Amino acid sequence: MRDTITQLTYLAASVLFILGLRSLTRPDKARRGMQQAAVGMLLALCGTLMNHQIVDYRWIAGGLVLGALIGYPLGMWVPTTALPQRIAFSLSFGALAATLVGVAEYYSTFHGGEGTIGTAKMAALGFEVLLGSLTVTGALIAAGKLQEWVPSQPMTYRGQNLVNFVLFAGALALFGMVVVNPANGTAFYSMIGVAAVLGVLMVMPIGGADMPVVVALLNSYCGLAAAATGFALGNSILIICGALDGASGFLLSILMSKAMNRSFANVLFGAFGGETGAAVVGGGSALPVRSVSAEDAAIQLAYAQRVIIVPGYGMAVAQAQHAVRELAELIEKRGGEVKYAIHPVAGRMPGHMNVLLAEANVPYDRLYDMDEINSEFSQTDVALVIGANDVVNPAAREDRSSPIYGMPILDVDHAKSVIVLKRGMAAGFAGIENALFHAPAxxxxxxxxxxxxxxxxxEVKNA
Amino acid sequence: MLILELYVFVLAGFVGFMVITRVPPLLHTPLMSATNAISGISLVGSMVAAGAHRGGVATALGFIAVVCATTNIVGGFLITDRMLKMFRREPHGDSAKPEKR
Structure with a gap:
């Protein structure tokens, strides 16, 4: 009877989670839907507390309180500019929880438990801790890179892919050994260690601009580890949530890779922006650059009829989103029309620019995806590029020798005039010269x- | 039993794929934080590990797992809500509906 009630709460929670995710297809319904998902989570927790295996509630209560105390600041106080590292960090937390549950299950089976594990369950447990510990360290490094505690430049050395491959093969071999003989504790714990090292080594060579793909991929791993937990414990809600999470992360990483016109393999093993990029730079600095004063740029903007603003990572770094909105409002007051063009990989995580602009009170119907707005640049008086570089580089369209050739870009160069806000003439993240900066317009x-x-x-106020 | 679990996994993955394909890029960051919060459901497994008297090690590991999962649930749902609250329509656009308060 108690079990049935528990299962019913899980079923209700699963439905609410799926409805919550579905509500994210509509910005005006999303908030309500996610609040309902939170209620679903609460239901599932209450259902679990009725589990007859639980005999001692003290550690659970302590953990819930401590987790809530850590979670509150992570939810309410983290600035939106730091969202990418915040998400990466919590992916690491989620994976750690899944891994530890797996280890606890394994340990207690051989210390006072049944003493044997069936092959299917062992495979699920092994998969869970393997993927889990890889995600724990990988996500920590990703968070470190995004926070710039770890250098965000790709770190490469000779034979890197070979080392990673050997480690991966080693982890798989250990996995095989544990599945064949579950009592082989040494293999089980070494597998966790090897996977943890692999997580570090896999993310270290990946550059900051590729982080959207990595974070999405780790999101998917975290989900798969949770699903494996569900298989190991015979718990369907874990399987369902893991599958949802895995599908979401997988889909996002495909979208991000597409937006950079690169394959998964290329992102993971290519170490973009390292040696390959460096070879392309050079010789370009002799090209003319037209620098403009704020007064002149302001006059251009003040008398423009149609303006498109193209934000990039530089806007997030400078925390300039509020100033952007203020400028846009002034232009609108003078009769101009302002739209925002968002490239899928602008910023350091999927959709990052949208959140920043929404925070600055920009209505979301002014934010346009690349495909929606690209045809409008040719009728635009001024395109204002703020801290974006590679996503507006026409070389992606024209120059077959360019490393970013084929990547879909915003056609900013089609606008009648372009104003680029930039700290200096340094090349973008990919280390590639940008012809847009030298164009006559x-x-x-x-x-x-x-x-x-x-x-x-x-200046626009005075104009 | 295993086959049944595989059914659940594959079908849930399929539903996830269908639903998430329709999420606009506008809301991709909230999507990530939402799935992150939902993945905190591993708390269900952690609580059993922490409360089932299977020895000190299992309890300790379970306790840490409960802390991690709770952090993700609380932090994840709060930050998702905080973000979604920011997304607003134009207050006086032609197609915009009047905002409910």
Whole structure:
């Protein structure tokens, strides 16, 4: 009877989770839907507390309180600019929980438990801890890179892929040994260790700009580890949530890879922006660059009818989103029309720019995806590029020798004039020269994005 | 039993794929934080490990797992809500419906 009630709460929770995710297809319904999903989570927890295996509630209560105390600041106080590292960090937490549950299950089976594990269950447990521990360390490194505690440049050395491959094969071999003989504790724990090292080594060579793909992929691994937990414990809600999470992460990483016109393998093993990129730079610095003062740029903007703003990672770094909105409002007051063009991989995680602009009170119907807005650049008076580089590089369209050739870009160069806000003439993340900055219609406004925007705002007011 | 679990996994993955394909890029960051919060469901397994008297090691591992999973649930749902609250329509657009408060 108690078990049936528990299972019913799990069923209700699963339905609420799926409805919650579905509500995310509609921005106006999303908030309500996710609140219902949170209720589903609460239901599932209450259902679990009735589990007859649980005899002691003290550690559970302590863990719930401590987790809530850590979770609250992570939810309420983290600034939106730090969202990518915040998500990567919590992926590591989620994977750690899954891994530890697996280890606890394994350990207690051989210390006072039945003493044997069936092959199917052992395979699920092995898969869970293998993927889990790889995700724990991988996500920590990703978070470190995004926070710049770990250098965000790709770190490469000779024979790197070979080392990773050997480690991966080693982990698989240990996995096979444990499945054949579950009592082989040494193999089980070494597998966890090898997977943890592999997680570090796999993410280290990946550059900061490729992080959207990595974070999405780790999200998918975290989900698969949770699903494996469900298989090992015979718990269907874990399987369902793991499958949802895995599907979501997988889909996002495919979308992100597509938006960069690169395969998974290329992101994971290519170490983009390292040696390959460096070879392309050079010789370009002799090209002319037209620098413009804030006054002149402001006059251009003040009299423009149609303006498209293209935000990039630089806007997030400078925390310039509020200044952007202020400028856009001034232009609108003077009768101009302002739209925002968001490239799928602008920023350091999927959809990052949208959240930043929404935080600055930009209505979401002004934010346009690449495919929606690309045809409009040719009728645009001024395209204002703020801290974006590779996603507006026409070389992706024209130059077959360019490493980013084929990557879909925003056709900013089709606009009648372009103003680029940039700190200096340094090449973008991929280390590739950008012809847009040398085009006759382009003027460069150098300086920190936020202070440049503040100057533009006061100049447009006077114009 | 295993076959039944595989059914659940495959069908849930399929539902997830169908639903998430329709999430617009606008909401991809909330999507990630939402799935992150939902993955905190591993708390269900952690609580059993922490409360089932299967020896000190299992309890300790279970306790840490409960802390991690709870952190993700609380932090994940809060940050998702905080983000979704920010997404607003144009207050006086032609197609915009009046905002409910």
């Amino acid at each position: 382009t003027s460069m406004l150098f300086g920190d994005a936020k202070s440049s925007l503040t100057k533009l705002v006061s």
